[in-house]
Amino acid sequence: MRFIGSVLRVYSYIFEAILSLMALAMSAVIVASPHQTIRIGWLPWTPETLGAWLAGTGLLGLLFVAMARKIPVLVSLFALAALVLLVRGLFLSSYSFEGVTELQNACYLAAGALLAFVGSIPLPSRSR
Numbered sequence: 001m002r003f004i005g006s007v008l009r010v011y012s013y014i015f016e017a018i019l020s021l022m023a024l025a026m027s028a029v030i031v032a033s034p035h036q037t038i039r040i041g042w043l044p045w046t047p048e049t050l051g052a053w054l055a056g057t058g059l060l061g062l063l064f065v066a067m068a069r070k071i072p073v074l075v076s077l078f079a080l081a082a083l084v085l086l087v088r089g090l091f092l093s094s095y096s097f098e099g100v101t102e103l104q105n106a107c108y109l110a111a112g113a114l115l116a117f118v119g120s121i122p123l124p125s126r127s128r
Contacts, residue, residue, distance in 0.1 A: 008119030013065050015116035016079055020061030027054035042089035072122040079117040086113050 030038050030051035037047045045053045061082075064074040089095060090106045097103040 002123075005119075005123050008115070010119075012075065012079060012116040012119035013068060015112060016061055016075060016082065016120070017065045019082055019113075020058045020065065023054045023058030023061065027051045027058060030054065042093060042095040043085075044089065072120070076117070076120040076122065079113070079120040083110070083113040083117045086110050 026040075038050065039047045040050065043050065043053075061078050064078045068075045087110055090110065097106065
């Protein structure tokens with residue numbers, strides 16, 4: 001059981017780091033194209049503030065993953081926030097999917113975020 005917890009923890013760190021890097025990359029694209037209005041329909045931010053929010057959450061996520069050895073609860077909080085943001089934006093808002101494939105991808109992303117959250121929960125250490 002300890003092995004599965006360790007594998008899930010590593011998965012969680014990798015998932016949250018990749019999610020943070022993707023947020024930073026999207027922020028860079030938004031900042032690099034100031035004459036284009038970029039809107040990601042399931043995110044709650046306006047096109048004017050989207051780049052700043054993505055940059056901030058991306059940097060915060062990478063910082064929390066880097067600090068995971070000392071303060072593991074930060075990764076859990078970030079994973080929970082990411083899960084809530086994804087589920088709320090994709091499934092509990094007015095956002096609509098263009099087809100079954102897009103819905104399936106959203107479900108896979110939400111399932112991956114849920115698994116990352118479960119894996120990020122700090123386990124109590126055993127005293128020997």
